[in-house]
Amino acid sequence: MARQQTSSEKYFRVYKATWWQRRQRDWWVFRYLFRIFWLWFTVGGKLRREKRRAAREGRVFYIDHIAGGGSG
Amino acid sequence: MTKLKKPPVSTDYPFGYKTMPTTTGNEINGLGLREKVRPTQVFHNTGRGAGRKEVPYAALDMFFNLTNPWPMFWENLKGWWARRHAAGPVTGEPIEVEDEAAMARTVKDQAHALGIDLVRITPYDEETQMQGISFPYKYAIMMGHKMDREEMLYVPHKRGCVEVMKTYRSSSQQANTLAAYIRTLGWQAEAYGIGEDIILMPMAINAGLGQLGKHGSLISKEHGSNFRLTCVLTDLPMALDAPVDIGVDDLCMSCQRCRTDCPPGAIFDEKQWVRGVKKWYVDFDKCIFYFTHTHGCAICLEVCPWSEPGRGALLSEKLLAKRKTGKAAAAAAE
Numbered sequence: 041m042a043r044q045q046t047s048s049e050k051y052f053r054v055y056k057a058t059w060w061q062r063r064q065r066d067w068w069v070f071r072y073l074f075r076i077f078w079l080w081f082t083v084g085g086k087l088r089r090e091k092r093r094a095a096r097e098g099r100v101f102y103i104d105h106i107a108g109g110g111s112g
Numbered sequence: 113m114t115k116l117k118k119p120p121v122s123t124d125y126p127f128g129y130k131t132m133p134t135t136t137g138n139e140i141n142g143l144g145l146r147e148k149v150r151p152t153q154v155f156h157n158t159g160r161g162a163g164r165k166e167v168p169y170a171a172l173d174m175f176f177n178l179t180n181p182w183p184m185f186w187e188n189l190k191g192w193w194a195r196r197h198a199a200g201p202v203t204g205e206p207i208e209v210e211d212e213a214a215m216a217r218t219v220k221d222q223a224h225a226l227g228i229d230l231v232r233i234t235p236y237d238e239e240t241q242m243q244g245i246s247f248p249y250k251y252a253i254m255m256g257h258k259m260d261r262e263e264m265l266y267v268p269h270k271r272g273c274v275e276v277m278k279t280y281r282s283s284s285q286q287a288n289t290l291a292a293y294i295r296t297l298g299w300q301a302e303a304y305g306i307g308e309d310i311i312l313m314p315m316a317i318n319a320g321l322g323q324l325g326k327h328g329s330l331i332s333k334e335h336g337s338n339f340r341l342t343c344v345l346t347d348l349p350m351a352l353d354a355p356v357d358i359g360v361d362d363l364c365m366s367c368q369r370c371r372t373d374c375p376p377g378a379i380f381d382e383k384q385w386v387r388g389v390k391k392w393y394v395d396f397d398k399c400i401f402y403f404t405h406t407h408g409c410a411i412c413l414e415v416c417p418w419s420e421p422g423r424g425a426l427l428s429e430k431l432l433a434k435r436k437t438g439k440a441a442a443a444a445a446e
Contacts, residue, residue, distance in 0.1 A: 053199035053302065069196045073189055080185055084178035091179055094126035102130040106171040106178075 114415050117265045120375045125405050127175065133168040137396030140168060141386065148388030150243045151311065155400065169400065176404040181270050184407055187277035191306060194281060197288040198303040206298035209349040216350040222293050223255060226286045230256030230334060232353040234319035236345055245309055249302075249345035251352075253290070254312065254319040256332055256339040257283035261421055264338055264414050268375075268406035276408055279340045280306040287342040294346050301346035312341040320353045323360035327370040327379055327412035328394035333358045333428050336419030337412075358424070359431030363417065364392065370412040376402040379412065 051072065054065045087106070094101035138144075140154040155169045167173065180188070209215045216233055223231040236252045263275035287303035294301035304310045313330055317323060321341075322332035329337045333356075371379045378398035383390045394412075403409045418424050 049199075052196050054196075055199055055201060055300075057201045065196055069193065073192055076192075077189060080178055080180075084180075084185075087175060088179050091126055100125070101127045103127050103171050103175045104130050106174045 114265070114417075114420055116267065116411065116414065118269050120268055120373075120411060121402075121406050123375050123402060123405075125401050127405070128401070129171070135168060137169060137400060141393075141396055142388075143393060143396075144385055145387050146385050150239065150241065151387060152243050153309070154396065156307070172400065172404055176407070179404075180407050181274075183270070183274045184277045187274065187281050191277070191281035191284050194285045194288060195303075195305070195307070198284070198291065198305075200292060200295055202295045202298055202300050204296075204298045212349050213351040215348065216352075219253060219290070219294065219348070219350060223253070223286075223290050226289055228255045228283075228286050228290070229258045229339065230254075230321050230332060232316075232319035232321050233350050234315050234352055237315055237318065240314035241311055242309060247302075247310070247345050249300075250347050251345070251350060252315045252319070253344040253346065253350075254316045254321050255283070255287060255290075255342050255344070256316070256321050256330075256335065257286065257342065258335050258339045261338055261414075261419075264410065267410040267414050268402075268408070270407065272410060272414075273406070273408040276340070276410060283340055283342045287344055291344045291346070294344065294348050297348060299346055299348035301344050301348065303342065303344050305342040306340075310343070312343055315343065316341055318355055320356040323356070323358060324392050325360055325370075325416060325418070326364035326367070326381075326392050327374075327416060328392055329413055331358075331360045331416065331418045331424075333418075333424040336424055337416050338414065338419045357432075358428040359435065360418070362431040362435055363427070367417065369415050369417060373411055373415045374399075375411070378402070 051065065051068045054061045083106075087103075090101045137154050140152060142149060142151065153167050155167065155173050219233075220231045231253060233251060233253050236247060236249050238246050241247070257279055259279045260275050264272050266272040266275075284303065284305040287305055291301040291303040304312075313324070316330055322330040325331040325337060327337065330339075330341070331337050332339065368381075371377075371381060376398045378395040380393060380395065384393040386393050399409075413419060418427060
């Protein structure tokens, strides 16, 4: 069975590392992390506010809709 | 007796599933299963194969990641940025290793020089890894990285959890450096730490870094449970270490500290059958909501008597001596 790489292995790990490959990898990682940062800032900000509001009001904030098939 | 610096957070969670995932976390983890099978992903996942959305607790995982406070999230981002150096090109022809014990000593000295506290070597064991996952290496250099105890006493509050992320970040960098050193010897090596689809604990136990405790985490003689794991996988031939018996079971059988201090009551009093092995296990379905609510909890790790600085060696000595005396007394009675 062929070994299946994780997405992080595929894009984070460079085994030959020419100057161009290193630059490509860094650019990919930067864009990936920026996307995560953006998610934390926007969606995360909303979730953190909802969590705080639910705690204040003594109710439960349902998370099923996050990440699609969570309730699968 | 360890006293945490702040009282724990309440278990009244302001979030939850309206419809719980169709299978429980304990079922996915194989609780009660007497047949030996490899584990499957349930929570943290980096997207191998099926991908993040297919993991049953993906929504909770996403909620955990996106609600982490900024200092934790920032440390996490820095850790991910550092991970791009986990692999790299091998320089030159592989050196010939005639004395594997000497090579193991060299690698361990190098790790100690990098500030890595615990280093032991074991064969890479595919059977301990998740289904469908394999790594093309023969050996695993297992490493334990101590956390700042004073900061960790703030768990389950932000300050303690930030220390966990800081340790993960710095340990990733240390593991990367060790892997890079091995590559200069002409042998491929890759570092693995937080956020990878690798299961470290069984190999750490095999390597003799410590034993599994009642709280489902590793206990070492040196730092108790106050440390985090990373590993370097490689083909560089090295002498292997053996598992250790420091007397963890002897204490865990009677000690109730982690059980009584666990706010959601997730710690079992007895070993459970999990995927064909009877071992200490933490109730995933009880633990995970508190873990998410507090951004990592870790109360059980810090209240564990083994985690008190300087206590482990003495405790181990006492427990093993007591066991020996008990055995002798039993033999005499027979």
